Each structure stands twice: as structure tokens, then as C-alpha cells.
Amino acid sequence: MVVANPQQTTGVSQKATQQRPASQMSELEVLIRARYPLVYVISWEEQRVVGEVCRIASRLGKKVFEWSITTGLVPGGTACVSTRHKDAATEDPLIALDKVIEDTEPALYVFKDLHGFLRGQNMAVVRRLREVAFALKSTYKTIVMVSPLLELPADLEKEVTILDFELPNEQHLAALLDRVIQEVKDNPKVKIELNPTIKAKIIDGLLGLTIAEAENVLAKTLVQNKGLDEKGLDVVYQEKKQIIRKSGLLEFYEADVSLQSVGGLDLLKDWLLKRAVGFTEQARRFGLPAPKGVLLLGVQGCGKSLSAKMISNLWRLPLLRFDVGKVFGSLVGSSEQNIRRAIQVAESIAPVVLWVDEIDKAFRGAKGSGAATDAGTSARVFGTFLTWLSEKKKPVFVVATANDVSMLPPELLRKGRFDEIFFVDLPNEAERKEIFRIHLAKRNLDPAGFDLDRLSAASIGYSGAEIEEAIVAGMFDAFYAKQPVTTEGILVSLQQTVPLSKTMSEEVDELRRWAAGRARPATSQYQPRQQGRVLEM
Ligand SMILES: Nc1ncnc2c1ncn2[C@@H]1O[C@H](COP(=O)(O)OP(=O)(O)OP(=O)(O)O)[C@@H](O)[C@H]1O
Numbered sequence: 001m002v003v004a005n006p007q008q009t010t011g012v013s014q015k016a017t018q019q020r021p022a023s024q025m026s027e028l029e030v031l032i033r034a035r036y037p038l039v040y041v042i043s044w045e046e047q048r049v050v051g052e053v054c055r056i057a058s059r060l061g062k063k064v065f066e067w068s069i070t071t072g073l074v075p076g077g078t079a080c081v082s083t084r085h086k087d088a089a090t091e092d093p094l095i096a097l098d099k100v101i102e103d104t105e106p107a108l109y110v111f112k113d114l115h116g117f118l119r120g121q122n123m124a125v126v127r128r129l130r131e132v133a134f135a136l137k138s139t140y141k142t143i144v145m146v147s148p149l150l151e152l153p154a155d156l157e158k159e160v161t162i163l164d165f166e167l168p169n170e171q172h173l174a175a176l177l178d179r180v181i182q183e184v185k186d187n188p189k190v191k192i193e194l195n196p197t198i199k200a201k202i203i204d205g206l207l208g209l210t211i212a213e214a215e216n217v218l219a220k221t222l223v224q225n226k227g228l229d230e231k232g233l234d235v236v237y238q239e240k241k242q243i244i245r246k247s248g249l250l251e252f253y254e255a256d257v258s259l260q261s262v263g264g265l266d267l268l269k270d271w272l273l274k275r276a277v278g279f280t281e282q283a284r285r286f287g288l289p290a291p292k293g294v295l296l297l298g299v300q301g302c303g304k305s306l307s308a309k310m311i312s313n314l315w316r317l318p319l320l321r322f323d324v325g326k327v328f329g330s331l332v333g334s335s336e337q338n339i340r341r342a343i344q345v346a347e348s349i350a351p352v353v354l355w356v357d358e359i360d361k362a363f364r365g366a367k368g369s370g371a372a373t374d375a376g377t378s379a380r381v382f383g384t385f386l387t388w389l390s391e392k393k394k395p396v397f398v399v400a401t402a403n404d405v406s407m408l409p410p411e412l413l414r415k416g417r418f419d420e421i422f423f424v425d426l427p428n429e430a431e432r433k434e435i436f437r438i439h440l441a442k443r444n445l446d447p448a449g450f451d452l453d454r455l456s457a458a459s460i461g462y463s464g465a466e467i468e469e470a471i472v473a474g475m476f477d478a479f480y481a482k483q484p485v486t487t488e489g490i491l492v493s494l495q496q497t498v499p500l501s502k503t504m505s506e507e508v509d510e511l512r513r514w515a516a517g518r519a520r521p522a523t524s525q526y527q528p529r530q531q532g533r534v535l536e537m
């Protein structure tokens with residue numbers, strides 16, 4: 001993802017682009033060729049960035065220098081080799097930046113620790129960088145700042161172009177795997193049994209990780225499994241799950257919800273079934289775009305989260321849950337970084353279902369009333385997310401769920417963000433029967449032994465979750481009384497609960513009114529209800 005600076009209009013060097021098609025260039029190379037003076041690369045992988053800069057430099061016949069506070073400005077690739085390569089005179093960033101301006105030859109400069117000065121709002125460095133940006137505009141020199149976090153003072157926003165360095169792709173990981181195999185192949189204690197299929201699966205399992213993380217996963221697999229073979233795949237998957245979870249906002253979910261275990265919602269299911277082939281090559285050739293995402297709006301406990309899990313199961317795609325609540329967790333300063341990393345991980349695993357549960361919570365934060373948010377960060381964080389939603393190219397299908405529409409900003413609902421917005425209402429009579437059937441069967445009870453008509457009639461206004469709870473409560477009563485579970489028993493537990501739709505009838509009505517003109521019903525027998533009352537459909 002590039003956040004390009006529209007004010008920079010320096011043209012791409014014609015000669016250079018003719019030599020190498022733009023489609024084969026990394027985004028960093030495109031920016032360097034276009035003579036952007038200051039590029040801010042966000043990545044944990046300093047060495048990969050330096051490597052990429054060195055490759056670009058050799059293609060363009062430019063020199064490379066690296067700068068850090070411990071080495072000063074030294075020739076590229078030497079900084080971590082030994083302390084002999086040290087230029088104490090340029091350890092001061094201001095002097096190093098002066099040197100960059102004074103140099104006359106085409107060169108690329110990787111600055112590693114500059115973000116520390118920017119974070120501290122070191123005004124001298126900020127000012128000098130603005131001057132450098134101006135001075136470098138008409139030269140063949142580019143400064144590439146590398147940092148795991150985005151720490152850019154507002155003063156520099158116009159001068160600096162931000163670039164998210166993509167996580168390693170299949171080729172990078174294949175090269176890593178080959179290198180690791182090469183390193184251990186002579187070790188008699190390690191057994192390597194890999195055919196191309198298993199290799200591809202291992203590589204697939206490593207997507208979403210940095211090179212260092214992937215290397216750790218392979219090392220651990222080698223140790224635990226005493227080699228690399230099909231059995232090692234499990235270790236790879238487990239390790240990757242752990243790493244993704246640790247990195248904050250994302251979590252892999254088991255997609256164990258089948259189409260049959262979700263009651264009702266026929267229109268939603270129909271829509272999803274038609275798009276099940278949406279990510280195939282055939283669909284692309286037919287001229288179809290890959291599905292982008294759906295927003296599921298609706299009453300609590302009616303199957304929104306359940307449907308998200310169903311989609312991944314139906315489409316046989318991995319399910320990644322994105323925890324929006326954590327975006328504005330205690331580490332506010334890194335919110336933006338969190339969201340960027342989450343997007344990157346999802347993209348590198350694509351095709352994937354990205355489940356953004358309770359997205360309304362995020363915007364509660366974004367509106368500034370959340371506990372630890374500041375308006376500037378929130379707006380930026382969600383700006384990043386919204387832009388990505390409408391511009392994403394990778395097959396990441398976003399399933400967002402929400403039940404508080406008052407929190408949703410109009411930008412989120414604008415055309416192009418989602419393919420469709422579905423409204424999930426309380427289940428109608430037929431749907432309630434189906435939900436009873438599903439949950440009775442799930443608990444080893446034969447639905448044929450129950451009067452589903454009566455149960456359904458007695459549960460008007462109950463959500464799927466409340467129906468499930470009533471069944472469980474009825475079972476507890478029966479178990480305690482050492483009696484079989486009966487229709488009457490469940491009817492009693494239904495009577496003992498007051499459904500949310502009663503206690504929160506105003507909110508539910510408001511939601512329906514809002515959805516009437518804006519969202520598509522998830523159920524075909526849907527009829528708008530009369531206001532103020534929970535009516536049967
Ligand atoms: N249509 C349904 N079919 C079968 N079970 C259902 C259905 N709706 C709800 N349930 C049951 O209720 C539970 C809770 O539903 P779910 O978590 O999907 O609700 P939700 O719409 O996401 O609610 P919330 O807005 O509170 O997050 C489900 O795990 C499931 O057991």
C-alpha cells in the first residue's frame with residue numbers, strides 16, 4: 001500500500017522504465033525511479049529492506065549508504081559486518097543529512113534510526129529533512145527511512161511518502177526454505193522428505209510471517225519434528241497461529257459452522273452460494289470481479305457472527321478474526337501500525353475471509369468517546385482501513401458485523417466498500433422452527449419428538465441465541481428433575497426469559513427503520529414491521 005504524496009509530480013525516468021516493465025518493479029523501486037526524495041518504509045525487516053534497496057541501486061547504477069546512530073553513514077551492506085565500518089563524524093543525523101545533500105553522485109541512503117528523532121519531535125532534524133526533501137528533488141538521490149512504526153510529525157507529511165513494505169511472498173519463502181534445507185541437509189539427525197506438494201504447503205503455511213519469524217518456525221519444526229516432512233506441517237501451522245495471535249489484532253478461527261447449522265437467512269445464504277466460486281480463475285476469465293465483502297447489520301444474537309464463520313466454511317477459505325476492540329487498546333500510539341500489520345497479514349494469506357466483528361465498536365473509538373483514543377489517531381487509523389476497503393486488490397473478503405448503526409460513519413456505507421449490506425432481523429416463524437430443530441439436534445434430542453409449531457409460536461421476538469438458551473435451560477431443569485426434555489419444559493423456560501427485543505424494543509425498531517431503505521433483508525419472507533411493536537412476520 002502506498003500513500004503517495006500528490007504534491008510530488010517528478011516524472012518517472014523514461015529511460016529507466018523502458019528497461020524494466022513497471023509490473024515487475026517493487027513499489028519501492030517505482031518511487032525511487034520517480035525520484036521521490038524521502039520514502040518512509042514501514043517494516044520490521046530492516047535487512048530485507050536494505051537488500052531490496054541494494055538490488056534497486058545496482059539496477060540503476062547508484063551507490064548505497066546506510067546510516068544508524070552507532071555507525072554513522074557507511075557504504076551499504078557494511079554496517080552490520082563489523083565496527084570497523086564506522087564513521088563517527090556522521091553519527092549525528094544533522095551531519096549525515098548534510099553529507100547527503102553534499103554528495104554529487106546518484107545514491108540511495110537507508111536511514112535506520114531516524115524515526116527515533118522524529119518521535120522525539122527533534123525540530124532540528126525535522127527542519128533539516130524538509131530542506132533535504134527540497135534539495136533532493138532534482139537529483140538522483142533518495143533517502144529511504146526504515147522503521148517498524150509510523151512516526152511522522154505532521155510537518156513532514158507533505159514531504160515524505162509512506163510505503164508499507166510487503167511481507168515475504170511465496171518466492172521469498174521458497175528461497176528461505178531452500179536455504180534452510182541446504183543448511184541441514186548433511187546433518188544425519190535431520191530427516192528431509194519433501195515433494196513439491198508438501199513444499200508448497202509449507203510455504204503456504206509461512207505466508208503472513210516475516211522472514212525472521214518464518215525462519216524461527218522452520219527451526220522449531222526441525223527440532224520438534226526431527227526433520228521436515230508432511231508431519232511437520234502441523235507444527236508449522238500451529239506456530240504460525242501463535243505468531244499471528246501474538247502480533248495483536250488477528251486470530252485464526254476454526255471455520256466449523258456449516259450452512260445447515262445456521263437457521264433461516266435464506267437470501268444471505270443464496271447470495272453467498274452464488275459467490276462461492278468468486279475467487280476461482282474461471283470466474284476471473286468469465287469477467288467477474290472477486291467478491292469484496294459484506295456488512296451484516298442486525299439485532300443481537302440473530303446469527304451475524306455465526307454467518308461469518310459459515311462463509312469461511314462454505315467457501316473453504318481460512319478465517320481471520322480482526323479484533324477491532326484492540327485497535328484502540330492501551331497502546332494507542334501503535335494503533336495505526338496495528339491496523340497496517342493486520343491488513344498486510346491478511347493480504348499475504350489471501351484468499352482469506354477477514355472477519356471484522358462488531359465494527360461499530362471501532363467507530364465508537366473513532367468518534368473520540370472511547371477511553372484511550374485521541375481524535376487524530378482514530379481518524380487516521382480508520383482512514384487507512386476505509387481506504388484499504390475500497391482499494392484492496394488482493395482477494396480478502398471482509399465480513400463486518402454491527403448492531404449499532406448510529407456509530408457507523410457514512411463513508412463505511414458508501415458504495416464500493418462492501419458488495420452488499422444485509423439486515424439480519426429476529427427470526428420469523430419458519431426460521432425459529434429451524435433454529436429449534438438445529439439446536440435440539442445439536443444436543444442429541446430428536447426434533448421430531450417436539451411440537452415445533454408451539455415452540456415457534458411461543459418464541460415470537462426471541463433471537464436465535466435466546467432460543468438456544470431456552471433449550472439449554474429446559475435441559476437443565478429436566479436433568480435436575482431426572483425427567484426427559486419436553487416441549488412443555490422448553491415452553492416454561494421461554495416464559496421465564498424476557499427477550500432483548502422487548503427490553504430494547506426502541507433500539508430494535510430504530511435499527512429496522514434505519515435498515516429499511518439502506519440494507520437488503522437477509523431473509524426472503526421479510527416484511528417491514530409496524531413501528532413500536534414486535535410483530536410476527
Ligand atoms: N440463525 C441461527 N441459526 C442457528 N443458531 C443461531 C442463529 N442465530 C443465533 N444462533 C445461536 O446464537 C448464538 C449467538 O449468535 P451470534 O453470535 O451469531 O449472534 P450475533 O448476531 O453475532 O449477535 P451480536 O450482535 O450480539 O454479536 C450462535 O452461536 C448460535 O448458537
Ligand SMILES: [Mg+2]
Binds near residue numbers: 304
Ligand atoms: Mg456477534
